[in-house]
Amino acid sequence: MGGRDPLRYFRLEARELVDQISAGVLDLDQRPGPEPVGRLLRVAHTLKGAARVVKQKEIADRAHAFEDILVPHRSGDAPLAAEEMRELLRLNDEIAAQVALLEAPPPPEAPEPPEQPAAAAGEPAVRPAAPDPAPVPVSAPQPPPAPEPLSGPGRATTSDLDELLDAIGETNAQMMPLRDGCGTMERLHRSAEALSDQLRAGRSAVDGPVRVSAERLAAELGSASRRFTDAVDQIVRGLDDVRAKAEGLRLVPAGSIFTTLRRAVRDAADAEGRRVRFVSRGADIRMGAHLLSPASGAFLHVVRNAVVHGIEPEPERLTAGKPAEGTVTFEVERRGRWALFRCSDDGRGFDLAALRRTAQERGMLGPGDPPPADRELLDLVLHGGISTSPKVTEVAGRGIGMDAVRDVAAQLHGEVRVRSTPGEGATVELVIPLTLLSMTGLMVEAGGATATVPLDAVRGCLRLSAAEAATATSSGRILYDGSAAPFLPLAEVLYTGDTVPDVPGTGAAVVLNCTAGTLAIGVDRLCGTSALVARPLPDLAPASPIISSVSVEADGRPRLVLDPEGLATEVLRRHGSGAGTAASPAAEPLPVLVVDDSLTTRMLERSILESAGYQVELAASGEEGLEKARASRYGLVLSDIDMPGIDGFTLVERIRADPELSGVPCVLVSSRAGAEDRERGRSAGADAYVVKGEFDQEELLAHIRRLVVRS
Incomplete structure (x- = not known):
């Protein structure tokens, strides 16, 4: 095991296995079945065996208890009972805490004891035996360690990797004379061959031994040139491989923070007695750990707030026509030189009335000030210390969630955006510049x-x-x-x-x-x-x-x-701006208003548009859509046709008849595919007509890019 540190390799393996167990338990919570159970059993069994080898009894015992819970569920698709899931999570936290304790730097090696006097004749020569690695004592269940999704034993520090990359670059630069030398050797080889050919053609003009010497010189130069070139190429390939691996270590996949955020959502939902699903996207995007780590810490608060403040209790969701299970979505995207972190939920949205009251109580709004617009109220959330929670709990209510995001944005020279639609959900975005x-x-x-x-x-x-x-x-x-x-x-x-x-x-x-x-x-x-x-x-x-x-x-x-x-x-x-399909990127597109009485369609279209970089507002009826269009500026209206009350045709006609709105582009999206309906849409004044049965996301976005009005 290595005389100086007998736990060195166990720590490396155990941290990796604990990460797999953490993700596996959360998978099992959302997708029960024999496959995730079997995968968890294999990982737990591996950890138990490794812990027993290095005499870490506390870890081995907890891994064994973990197995005992899972074994009865190896067959069948029935989910584990709530108490069983809580026990798995508790054991997982205790194992993680044990492994974290082992990751503390080992104490300095004790100096060699002074030599003992030689044993007298007939006396046994006794030396104290070196003790086995002692198990870490645990007197009571301990909380899990602070999340460390981006660093672990054995991972080199950023500064170490930067020094390594600089050294590789310097070595590559020092290889330039060798590359030039390869070319020189090849030229000498060609010159020697030419001389040999001339001597051979001259026949008796030169003695035979000189001709033979020239031929031997050409052959040796050719052989040396090939060996020299092959050696230099091999060194260059090796350096390139080392550089690529070092660069890979310098960057971390965004998915490394997903398990921590997913666990935070699960714990908050359990504490609030709600059912919440966590969805993540962009796991494979790689960036510097110095960006991911603070973003992870900030969004721990955001995802908890999404559960506590956003996701409604099940009866309230069912009454609103929503699925009983709420959804919190966390996404990471790369947009050119920027990284975007986005957390969105399908809950109730920000309580604007409560925000207004809290802002007035804190003196952020004077008694004589005009009522702020919704956007101004949401901007106040970023000023810090504002919470709409009626009580302080373990997961929310202190008003520090948005403080954390704002501080990270300031630290990393980024920007925070907050959007909310009453009854539909809220979105928090952090955009930061990428350094690597x-x-x-x-x-x-x-x-x-x-x-x-x-x-x-x-x-x-x-x-x-x-x-x-x-x-x-x-x-x-x-x-x-x-x-x-x-x-x-x-x-x-x-x-x-x-x-x-x-x-x-x-x-x-x-x-x-x-x-x-x-x-x-x-x-x-x-x-x-x-x-x-x-x-x-x-x-x-x-x-x-x-x-x-x-x-x-x-x-x-x-x-x-x-x-x-x-x-x-x-x-x-x-x-010029009229040169083609592009419009000036310096002008931001105005928000798009989506009007549809179907919650599913509204959310789908919002997801498509937001993923393409547009701000989106929603309306559940033609009447609400017309009211919103008259109250705010929009770059485009995207509307269904078949809705109770004002249908899509009528909505477009009224927009065209209103002098203040007549210039707003309108796109109709409908399941009606007949030529008659398309003609009626054109007659009403629609700028484009998209059939749901032939729905093409790129076609829809192409229409919007072409038509949307920019500020």
């Missing part, structure tokens, strides 16, 4: 320079003939997927203010999706895809807005990573 992220990029060459485009922004690529490239460059547009997209040769923006090198012209177009819409850049050639780690540009190296970050090649050379949003801005600056 992993991505797959499309490498392109333009004007002799190589750059990388984030692959998740690439919609497609087109091969262009010389005539097509010339036409696209002169017109500033290119035809793609049936519509004209703005077009700009990449070399023109890479070499702003300089003469573009004389290299082969544009041979391909890369079509990009961005917030503004669809655009295309012209490149000389496509160079394939590669995984990379992007870093921010140094403060002393300002660059064009089309550059988002930089990646470092294996040989230490930097490669520019392009920003699709910056490219869109440049395209519009050169060609």
Whole structure:
């Protein structure tokens, strides 16, 4: 086991197994069945065996008790009783606490005892036996350790990894003379071969031994050149592999914080006597631990508040036509150089009346002040110390939840956004700049320079003939997927203010999706895809807005990573806002109003639109939709047709008849697919008509990008 630290490898294994048990218990709570039970049994059994090997009896006993609860449920789909789930969670917490105690640094090794005098004749030579690793005593159940989803035994610190990456970069740079030496050796080899050929052709002009020596020299130089080149290539590949692994350790998957948040939701729901499901997305997005760790701590408060303040008791949900089980959704997205963390719930939303009373009691609203708008009230939540909970409990009521998010945003130079719809739910978003992220990029060459485009922004690529490239460059547009997209040769923006090198012209177009819409850049050639780690540009190296970050090649050379949003801005600056389907990204789209009497449809459409970056407000009837449209500014109205009272056709007609609203774009979404209904929609003034039976998310978003009004 290693003389200095007999628990070294057990700590590594135990922490990993505890994480698997934590996630497995929460899986079992939501999806009972023999498969998750069997998986948990295997993990618990492995932990029990490992603990017994290193004489950690307390951990082994709890793992055994864990097994005892699960064994009767190895067959059948019946869920575990509530008491059994609580006992599993309690045992899991105690095991985690035990493992956390073992992770404390071991005490310094005691000095060697002084030599004992030699034993007298006939006396046994006795030395004290080294004690076995003592089990950690537990006098009472202990609380689980503070969540540490991003660090564990054996994980190198960020500074250590940065030093390693710097050392690899320096070593790669030092390899440059060796690479040059390979070229020199190859040139010498070719020269020796040429000399040998000349001597052989000269026949008797030179003695035979000289000719033989020249041939031997050429052969030896060729052999040495191959060995030298192979050795250098092997070293470079090894360094590249080490660099890639170190970069991977430097970044952490966002899913590493999901188990902690999921457990927080489960515990809060159990404390409040509610049924709540936790949904997560974006687990594979990798970023620096220094971003994930504070975000995790902040959203622990947010998800608890979503359960306690947002999710209604079951009878109240059923009365409102909602599922008995509430849902808290946590998502992580990467948007260019930004990371977005979003927590949303399908509960009652913020209690605006209670917020107004609390703000007045705290002196945030004066008695003579005009009533604040809903948005202003929600902004007050971010000022801290405001809670609408009537009592302080273990999970909420102190008004510190939004404080934590606000502080993290300030710490990481980010932004917090809060949205709420009464009766529909609330959303809290944290947007922070990325300092290091992993991505797959499309490498392109333009004007002799190589750059990388984030692959998740690439919609497609087109091969262009010389005539097509010339036409696209002169017109500033290119035809793609049936519509004209703005077009700009990449070399023109890479070499702003300089003469573009004389290299082969544009041979391909890369079509990009961005917030503004669809655009295309012209490149000389496509160079394939590669995984990379992007870093921010140094403060002393300002660059064009089309550059988002930089990646470092294996040989230490930097490669520019392009920003699709910056490219869109440049395209519009050169060609104007009417150049194609894109609109100025500097102008934020106004909120979209979704009108539908079906809760399911409203929530689905809201999810689609919010995922695409739009703010969304909801109305459950045509009458409510018309009232909201008259009270606020919207960039677009998305409405169902068949609704009680004012139907979708009538709603669009009344919007068109109102001088204040007549310019608001309207899209009808309906299960009616007949030509007569489509014609009636056009006659009413609808700008687009989408059939639910033929529903295409991309088609809907394309209509909205084309039509939505921006502030």
